Amino acid sequence: MANLATGTAPKKLSRRNASLGDRIFDTLNIIFLCLLMVVTLYPFLNTLALSLNRAMDSIRGGIYIWPRDVSLENYKYVFQQSTIFHATLISILRLVIGSITTVFCSAMVAYTISREDFVLRKFITIAFVLTAYVNPGLIPNYLNIRDLGLIDSFWVYIWPGLIGVFNLILIRSFIDGLPDSILESGRIDGAGEFRTFFSIVLPLCLPVLATVALFTAVYQWNSWLDVFLYNSSNIKLSTLQYELQKILQNSSASSSAASAFSNPDAAANAVTPLAVRATMTIVASVPMILMYPFLQKYFVKGMMVGGVKG
């Protein structure tokens, strides 16, 4: 699995008889990949530098990947905005609640369909898998959410995406891989289904549940369309991504980023739209960057299992 995950080819080509052409190829390859890394990272590092640089100084231009006049005033300004502070809380809340509910509910359904003797097993599996192929579309979903009375509520972030087919299959195949004897032993001891689920299955499934939690955390943190569709009239339910989207939309409407900012106290605080945008971009991506080491490990594994199964 480790081999699969990193994609390391298990081949050992003899190094000794590497010809000149081979060496030129290797060198060019490494140079090209270094360039690729620069192109990938530069825009992000530039944004980071802009967010850490004094806004009035950034106007002069010439900031690349290192801040010239280091200051945290952009961050201070951003978090002093009550809207953005509140949006950060909502973003964190939907990440935490969304991940917990998704993991718990997916695991529960996955456990029932992993039980081969369960009479509804086939029906439930098919009912879930079919949804991967049939997508009602944006407007039918919108009308449905409206009719269910979920517009203008926090729960619209949690309910619609509660259980994904991919997560379900991922957990089920993990449970299928567990030794039967452990599950049997619980049943022989007279433990009910709920006991078996909570005290045997859940603890054993921790690795796959961590993967699903990370998948969900990324989805929850990065979503903005549902905020826009269902809760755009209620500023109290706005999230960081949606606030950033509004800032971007404002500045792209005019040709120059500098003319777009409408907030009157921005000037008094010596911040510029450019600096606010950069700072918001960083704030909106920090949790993903912090989680990145785990994400890389578990995501790639999840991708492979999903790919093999799907």
Place this chain on the structure above:
Amino acid sequence: MDSNIESETSSMTSDQKPTGLKLFFKKLVQQRMLVLMSVPFLVWLFLFKYLPLWGWTTAFQKYRPAKSFSEQEWVGFDQFTFLFHDERFMRVLRNTLAQSGINLVLGFVTAIILALLLNELRGVLFKRVVQTVTYMPHFLSWVVAAGIIQATLAPDGIINVLMIKLGMIEKGQEILFLGIPEDFWTILGLGTVWKDLGWNTIVYLAAMATIDPAQYEAAEMDGAGRFRRMWNVTLPGIKSVIVVLLILNIGNLMESGFEAQYLLKNGMNIDYSENIDIFVLTYGINQSNFSLAVAAGMFKSLVSIVLLFIANNIAKRAGESRLF
């Protein structure tokens, strides 16, 4: 003999039917705890995934939000007829196909090339570093990515700065890239490559890892150089993966994505950025013309399914692995 067995089994099943149903309910009661654990989620599934399908009926109505279902006016295929005579919808259709076509080709070619190059690396550590860096943008939201792309392409962004330094343009002649309609497809394609290039290599790298090393050794014995080995060993080794992904992606040709276009579009490039999903959103949510929006969405789903079947069939004819 065969028919004999057949008649026997059929008579058996008809005999067992009542008891089979009884057995089913008996088991259902026995397994009531499992039922309790799963049925609430079946209700959830119905409410959030199947019930919305009812919304497709609005495509055949002149839907008025204030009226109840029985009061709606039915118009048959009028909405669809309108769509196909609408110049804007035709443009939207062109944009959708062009955007996803460009994304498909660019995405495939770049990911396969990067996977080949990574596979040729001898040092494991350097490979890990490249993978770690190139996977990163995948985890950023499209909002963040769009912000970064906008900043990069802005008049004071790095592209313009570099072009001035290289003498390609004069200072004061900075180009507003996102304001050039014809460039939007390219920008979208390159932006998507920036975000997902590394990520797309994972599947190919995994497939390459399963290639038997003996094949490389044999090719080397025969005097095959690096490029020959890539062409004759590595690429054939991942051919089936490429075909499966190609089928999936051709089925997705109508799904050119929504977020990137929505976030990067502006008044100047709208003729090239607006695709079906944005069309649906604009008509449906902004103008409350639900019927037309649903009709456009349904048309999209229908074409997707047809495309998937066609691609699958072509793969079957070519004797390749296929999806179903």
